[in-house]
Amino acid sequence: MLAALYVRKIAYALLGLGWATFTHAQVPPNTAPPVSPTTSEIVTPPTSTSESTIDGLLQSSSALDTTQNNMAQVIEIACPNGTNAADFQARCNGLIDAAQEGDLSQTYNALQVSSPEQMPSQGISATRTSFNVIAGRLAALRAGARGFQVAGLGKNALPVNLASLSNISGGAAGDESSGWDRLSGFANGNYNTGSVNSEFNQLGYNFDTGSVNFGLDYRLTNDLVLGTAFTYMRAESSFDGNGGSLDSNAYTGAIYGNYYATENLYFDGIASVGGINYDSTRNIQYSLSGVDSVNTQATAAPGGNQYAIGLGTGYNFAVQEWTLNPYAKVNYLKLDVDGFSESGGNGWGMQFQDQTVESVTTTLGTQASYALSTSWGVLMPTIRGEWHHQYKDNSRNITTRFLGDTTSGLSFNAVTTAPDRNYYTVGTGISGTFAEGVSAFFNYDALLGYRSVDSHLFTLGARMEF
Numbered sequence: 001m002l003a004a005l006y007v008r009k010i011a012y013a014l015l016g017l018g019w020a021t022f023t024h025a026q027v028p029p030n031t032a033p034p035v036s037p038t039t040s041e042i043v044t045p046p047t048s049t050s051e052s053t054i055d056g057l058l059q060s061s062s063a064l065d066t067t068q069n070n071m072a073q074v075i076e077i078a079c080p081n082g083t084n085a086a087d088f089q090a091r092c093n094g095l096i097d098a099a100q101e102g103d104l105s106q107t108y109n110a111l112q113v114s115s116p117e118q119m120p121s122q123g124i125s126a127t128r129t130s131f132n133v134i135a136g137r138l139a140a141l142r143a144g145a146r147g148f149q150v151a152g153l154g155k156n157a158l159p160v161n162l163a164s165l166s167n168i169s170g171g172a173a174g175d176e177s178s179g180w181d182r183l184s185g186f187a188n189g190n191y192n193t194g195s196v197n198s199e200f201n202q203l204g205y206n207f208d209t210g211s212v213n214f215g216l217d218y219r220l221t222n223d224l225v226l227g228t229a230f231t232y233m234r235a236e237s238s239f240d241g242n243g244g245s246l247d248s249n250a251y252t253g254a255i256y257g258n259y260y261a262t263e264n265l266y267f268d269g270i271a272s273v274g275g276i277n278y279d280s281t282r283n284i285q286y287s288l289s290g291v292d293s294v295n296t297q298a299t300a301a302p303g304g305n306q307y308a309i310g311l312g313t314g315y316n317f318a319v320q321e322w323t324l325n326p327y328a329k330v331n332y333l334k335l336d337v338d339g340f341s342e343s344g345g346n347g348w349g350m351q352f353q354d355q356t357v358e359s360v361t362t363t364l365g366t367q368a369s370y371a372l373s374t375s376w377g378v379l380m381p382t383i384r385g386e387w388h389h390q391y392k393d394n395s396r397n398i399t400t401r402f403l404g405d406t407t408s409g410l411s412f413n414a415v416t417t418a419p420d421r422n423y424y425t426v427g428t429g430i431s432g433t434f435a436e437g438v439s440a441f442f443n444y445d446a447l448l449g450y451r452s453v454d455s456h457l458f459t460l461g462a463r464m465e466f
Helices: 066-081 086-100 104-114 125-142 162-167
Strands: 148-153 183-196 205-221 224-239 244-260 265-288 292-300 303-315 317-319 322-337 350-352 355-370 372-374 377-390 397-402 412-415 422-433 438-448 453-464
Touching: 066 086, 066 104, 066 397, 066 412, 086 104, 086 265, 086 292, 104 265, 104 292, 205 244, 265 322
Parallel strands: 148 183
Antiparallel strands: 148 453, 183 205, 183 453, 205 224, 224 244, 244 265, 265 292, 265 303, 303 322, 317 322, 322 355, 350 397, 355 377, 372 377, 377 422, 397 412, 422 438, 438 453
């Protein structure tokens, strides 16, 4: 993906994703309206089959995960009715016939590839991306950045104004005249790539995320800056085993501010709202020897909205060429995804009810920088580290039903687990300021301690003051 996403959406698009649970979910009554068959043709159930004779036939605690077992339970109840939509009834019959003939490996494989494992990966990475971009902008403002900035990639894409480092003094780092001199702006891009490993209830995938971001801010006083920003993010995910894809386009608007309470103590605030549109494709391909063969796709284009608010505080210590900045942050993020129905699927098309994902995290971190003067400019190597703790994002049940099941009235839960409670980010980089206001930088950031996720961010960019 270019929240994830997460996207996981986050942006470390990977941090808003759902993971598996080992708790079996009950099959709740269906609350969605019945869907009429797409054709008048009715396929009869397997010969001499009743609900009592197939109870538990398709389920397996070892071969299937929670979502797949929930799905199998509904099939066992719905199939014997024999009056479902033709394509769904045919898929039911094929599974039950294969299982009764003892071909369990192919039966389980069919359930695995037709299960909606891709849907839990809808996350809040777009909002996280916007937060990271603005956090970089606030860091630049605290260092005394002025004018319009065009930077490269990543949350640290706004190089520090090294001229102010010898005496960090918050908003008072250099007096400004009123009017246009107090107005400044930024524009930058962000790119992240990585992967999530397959595990129980989670189909693995590779992701690519990219964004463009720009904003304007105004220095009301020497100690107070307010601004507004806009972020567009494109995310693309490709699932393991040719399982399909989940792409998204997100648009986020934000307001932010920075206030220096004392010479070195500062406070930050960010609030954002945005919309997100998904394009999902589930590839479903399997063969049940002599019974059924399926090669199809189920597609959908759901949408949603995302909201976030964040507060932070920190303190700047300057000792000769060294600058140390410990800080703390708390962020609240919420994603609402509207209910939607898939198209296609040859019987495996599904309907998903509304989803809500909420996240509350705290972050403790520090950054250390060293200003090195040369005859041709100033270089600043930097190291940073953060500890993140997740408080709210928990296991979720996504209520799901088969579009072709027109008789049982049952839905099932696509189940996720809570993400990791504690994880870390570390990074290093170097930036330089040269003649005529030209700056350049290189950064590397990595996510550590997050189960099944591999994420590395390389950033390279430049800035010129106007």
